[in-house]
Amino acid sequence: MDALLDVRDLAVHYRTAAGPVRAVDGASFTVPAAGIVGLVGESGCGKSTLGRALMGVLPRAASIAAGSAVFEGRDLVTLAPAERRKLLWRRLAFVPQTAMNALDPVQRLSAQMQEVLVERGGLSRAAAGTRAAALFAMVGLEAGRLRDWPHQFSGGMRQRASIALALALNPALLIADEPVTALDVIVQRQILDVMRDLQARLGLAMILVTHDVAVVAYACDRVVVMYAGRVVESGPVRAVLEAPLHPYTMGLMNAFPDLERAGGELVPIEGAPPSLLNPPGGCRFAARCPFAEARCAQDPALVEHAPDHQVACWRAPEAPALRPLASEAATWAR
Amino acid sequence: MGALIAANDLVKAFPASRSLRDMMRGQRPVLRAVNGVSLEVAAGRALGIVGESGCGKTTTARLLLRLEEATSGSVLFEGQNVSALRGAALLPFRSRVQLVFQNPFDALNPRFTIRRSLAEPLRNFGVPPDQQEARIREAMGRVRLDPPEAYLDRHPHELSGGQLQRVVLARALVTHPRAIIADEPVSMLDVSVRAGVLNVLRRARDELQLAAIYISHDLALIRYVCEAVAVMYLGRIVESGPTAEVIAAPAHPYTRALVAAVPVPRVDQDRGDLPIRGGLPDQLNQPSGCAFRDRCPLAFARCAEEAPPLRAIAPGRHAACHLA
Ligand SMILES: Nc1ncnc2c1ncn2[C@@H]1O[C@H](COP(=O)(O)OP(=O)(O)OP(=O)(O)O)[C@@H](O)[C@H]1O
Ligand code: SF4
């Protein structure tokens, strides 16, 4: 597979008084040239840190400690900052976790569009005006609303505007961090439909960061499951969600209330993710995993278990037998 | 089976911020956040209230808890009208109807131990000190924080989010309430721990025969914990009935859109256009007739002229739509 983005063993650490927080600690996955990749995992597992590292917009306290991220043939980790900046907006674009952060509250939306299109994209002011209107139309906003201030927009409209802004210079990869998390279901669905529609029309690649497997099932073509700073499973959405190989993915699917599934108990994953300050050796999920064995004290590598389906679990070969057990609450109870 | 807690035609109007035009016309617009809500919940039963943000769910909860004064309408608890109670007369009601806070991370005083946080409501409601420890342990057991002594001397920052939310629930249960009202009880928690808290809520309701009201924008969650549901739109209940029936065959066009919009964790699912137009209208400029008509794919002439009342459409089911 010729990947647009190939992330290998990426590690991102935050410097803190108590020592380095290993927010991303050896993450590997690929993103094909077209389609939507869901990056899913619990709060604090490193999703936003990973997205920001790829965009080169990490906070000052964070730095890339190891690994590579080859995008269109060039390693973003070693690329000179000036070269990297040239990629921003043009090839790689970002919608941060809260849409309000993407928009400048003291500038009209038209001015923010102009800034990107004229200063970064080199368009004339007239051409920029036409393009801004077209971008607004693409995300389902009226061109007349370009004159508005961000605070005049509802949450859903702000999210649409941030997506329009990110797509201004036709990037090859859009990273959207929790684009629908704070929104009501109807608005959430409308935004996901905008993203799916834009992906299909423009043929670009998107990374959709979320903690919601239902959002992944609805909108994504591929999924990368993260746990405690690592990728534990990845592959096509159907393969991963319908026949998960990692016990954490199995647990996530069973913990999720399903509108169409009849009653029954939801199955919680007992315990909490480990601290990333001093992560345990061996499998990071072992403390919560009902299937842990002695060998799980050794680190399971992320391997291609089936074509295009990667997993980091010693017991992945037994997954078909573990899946029915994982759907019973008694298995997870301690 | 009588209702333990009931609301009768509750209305809450807030003065809206005035525009220049209103001031020149000398008008004082009001925003009816809750506009004629009636509901009832029996002991051992759970009712879910769903709807989009701004539809009046939380205000309804605050009216039921008497944290907010209703503009009109009444709240009945064990058959008694509690709307007129004031001050000390309200105390017994306060101990029997408990709120479960949404955000476990700021519901507890960070400097208090868990024991102290649980003892406080007991002290407020006059439970003698020698009975407090037993009550605290009982509540911790109900929320499956076993053994209690492993948690009671800790501070909030030493617990996980799921454990904290169980403590918040234990604090609601410690006064031996007859009813609990939970506003988005798990929305701040990770999916993997949500399930545990929901199971605990459900068991506590069954074991203690509580009347429970859950408020959420998540219909999938409501389906899991509530046998009955009320769907709110712009301050009104537009549909109610047994949750499974309402989800399987929604009678109101708004419910139909809401059900269609809920993502399910399965790859094969309907991805067609939602049967709804636009976004929530400005609360002060609601359309005439049916408040949903400007978003409704089925709207016809009568909908602009006449507001459809909430009426019985089948045993146990109600809807406010001319076509239902
Ligand atoms: N500035 C910082 N200094 C120290 N640690 C940090 C900092 N920012 C984040 N972290 C830690 O890094 C880890 C990963 O955080 P990150 O925000 O990437 O997670 P996330 O998966 O995006 O979570 P969420 O779903 O809550 O958005 C967490 O343990 C977090 O506490
Ligand atoms: S490696 Fe072991 S502990 Fe880790 S997920 Fe697999 S079985 Fe569980």
Ligand SMILES: [Mg+2]
């Ligand atoms: Mg994040």
